[in-house]
Amino acid sequence: MAGNHQIIVIGAGAAGMIAAGRAAELGDSVLLVEKMERPGKKILMTGNGRCNLSNSRDMDGFIAQFGANGRFLQSAFRRFFRDDLLALLARYGLECRTKANGKVYPTTDNARDVVRAFQHYMADGKVTVRFEVSATGVLVENGRVSGIKTSVGDLPASAVIIAAGGSSHPQTGSTGDGFHIAAALGHTIVRLRPGLVPLVATDVAQAKLMQGAGLRNVRVTAFRCPAGEIDLSLVPGVDVGRGFDGQRPKLPIIESRTGNAVITHFGLSGPVILEMSLATIDALENGPVSVSIDLAPDMDSDALRTELQQAFDRRGEEPYRDIMKDFLPLKLVQPFAAMTGAPPDKLGKQITSGERESLLDLMKSLRFDIQGAYSMSTSLVTAGGISLQEIDPGTMASLLAEGVYFCGEVMDVDAGTGGYNLQAAFSTGYVAGESAASFV
Numbered sequence: 339m340a341g342n343h344q345i346i347v348i349g350a351g352a353a354g355m356i357a358a359g360r361a362a363e364l365g366d367s368v369l370l371v372e373k374m375e376r377p378g379k380k381i382l383m384t385g386n387g388r389c390n391l392s393n394s395r396d397m398d399g400f401i402a403q404f405g406a407n408g409r410f411l412q413s414a415f416r417r418f419f420r421d422d423l424l425a426l427l428a429r430y431g432l433e434c435r436t437k438a439n440g441k442v443y444p445t446t447d448n449a450r451d452v453v454r455a456f457q458h459y460m461a462d463g464k465v466t467v468r469f470e471v472s473a474t475g476v477l478v479e480n481g482r483v484s485g486i487k488t489s490v491g492d493l494p495a496s497a498v499i500i501a502a503g504g505s506s507h508p509q510t511g512s513t514g515d516g517f518h519i520a521a522a523l524g525h526t527i528v529r530l531r532p533g534l535v536p537l538v539a540t541d542v543a544q545a546k547l548m549q550g551a552g553l554r555n556v557r558v559t560a561f562r563c564p565a566g567e568i569d570l571s572l573v574p575g576v577d578v579g580r581g582f583d584g585q586r587p588k589l590p591i592i593e594s595r596t597g598n599a600v601i602t603h604f605g606l607s608g609p610v611i612l613e614m615s616l617a618t619i620d621a622l623e624n625g626p627v628s629v630s631i632d633l634a635p636d637m638d639s640d641a642l643r644t645e646l647q648q649a650f651d652r653r654g655e656e657p658y659r660d661i662m663k664d665f666l667p668l669k670l671v672q673p674f675a676a677m678t679g680a681p682p683d684k685l686g687k688q689i690t691s692g693e694r695e696s697l698l699d700l701m702k703s704l705r706f707d708i709q710g711a712y713s714m715s716t717s718l719v720t721a722g723g724i725s726l727q728e729i730d731p732g733t734m735a736s737l738l739a740e741g742v743y744f745c746g747e748v749m750d751v752d753a754g755t756g757g758y759n760l761q762a763a764f765s766t767g768y769v770a771g772e773s774a775a776s777f778v
């Protein structure tokens with residue numbers, strides 16, 4: 339390794355690479371230590387390998403995606419936002435495009451190109467990168483940073499940027515080390531929990547029977563009560579929850595969203611479930627939680643009843659099972675037949691009004707009591723982290739240890755899916771790099 343460095347960055351993820359690149363661009367000598375054998379392992383997984391790196395929403399809409407902690411990001415976003423990120427990537431030959439849903443991807447649809455662009459950025463600034471070096475602590479002398487402790491010994495520095503990520507998908511290297519390092523400096527770590535994660539049903543056996551059912555364009559509503567006590571008249575007609583500013587859920591509703599979901603062998607997954615998972619898991623701290631899925635949200639009960647009745651009349655000589663296939667995903671046909679009490683081979687004309695009403699009720703409110711989140715390791719993002727009360731939002735500097743800076747998921751910021759988390763990592767990383775450079 340070349341001599342001493344003024345700035346050490348811990349972690350070569352999205353936040354750490356841009357922080358190192360920016361500090362080096364401003365003329366500082368920068369060392370980036372990464373515990374894995376190569377950089378950006380998590381970036382490679384993002385957007386199913388295509389890297390959804392930002393979103394076309396305006397800044398207020400962007401900030402709303404982060405919930406109550408979003409305001410903390412405002413100054414970082416003012417300093418370095420989507421267009422700045424795209425301009426930086428374009429400097430290294432990588433163009434991006436915005437899809438109709440607002441998500442921004444590299445035109446190559448290849449996350450590897452994003453990692454490559456940041457490697458070039460760092461190489462331009464002559465950042466020294468050391469792989470397979472694990473940081474274990476920050477060295478402080480007389481209240482000021484003097485370096486870091488690592489698996490290969492102490493390394494001196496005048497400023498340290500902690501960009502070690504969260505603790506989800508630990509195989510990427512994000513194993514929560516940043517929390518321990520910050521806690522040793524006196525920082526508060528806001529309770530860690532999975533931020534975007536599947537939900538585990540209390541009745542796993544029920545879920546298992548429906549395993550593999552893909553639910554398209556359904557309305558999922560999470561309630562603060564057991565499934566048996568759900569009052570469907572409270573289901574809102576619009577989406578409510580994080581990111582829908584001005585639409586605050588009214589008790590006992592936790593969140594309600596339309597979109598796609600899937601029933602798994604343990605419970606519920608899919609985009610709409612992941613988006614609702616954090617609020618749902620947090621609500622579980624205070625009592626029972628359940629989820630109601632409306633499989634036909636575009637039709638009210640009366641309209642659906644008429645449709646079902648017409649289908650049973652028109653196709654009276656066909657088995658119940660075949661008629662249901664027109665209304666339900668295949669994987670729900672058998673379990674729904676069992677739950678309505680009508681044998682699947684019963685003819686349409688023999689279906690009683692009670693059986694039809696049971697089917698209608700199930701289609702308008704398929705319910706699951708929820709026992710918890712699937713594992714942290716499968717979450718897309720870590721909620722909680724270093725308390726924002728102890729970080730200067732303008733500089734990303736620690737308010738407790740002079741010369742220490744934070745950026746990315748190690749802080750208590752997390753958003754839903756859509757490119758928000760990566761943009762936050764890039765924006766805060768850029769600011770941390772710039773601030774550390776001006777500090778030294």
Ligand SMILES: Cc1cc2nc3c(=O)[nH]c(=O)nc-3n(C[C@H](O)[C@H](O)[C@H](O)COP(=O)(O)OP(=O)(O)OC[C@H]3O[C@@H](n4cnc5c(N)ncnc54)[C@H](O)[C@@H]3O)c2cc1C
Nearest residue numbers: 349351352353373384385473503511515746747757759760
């Ligand atoms: C499957 C998946 C898909 C995702 N898709 C998207 C998406 O499409 N869009 C989006 O915006 N977000 C997405 N995210 C979230 C996003 O990837 C993260 O929020 C983002 O990568 C966080 O960046 P970071 O730099 O803070 O942390 P990380 O990317 O986790 O990087 C932290 C780095 O620090 C290193 N490190 C940790 N501890 C040490 C140590 N002690 N010493 C040295 N190095 C250390 C790690 O090895 C790692 O390389 C996805 C996440 C997952 C898991």
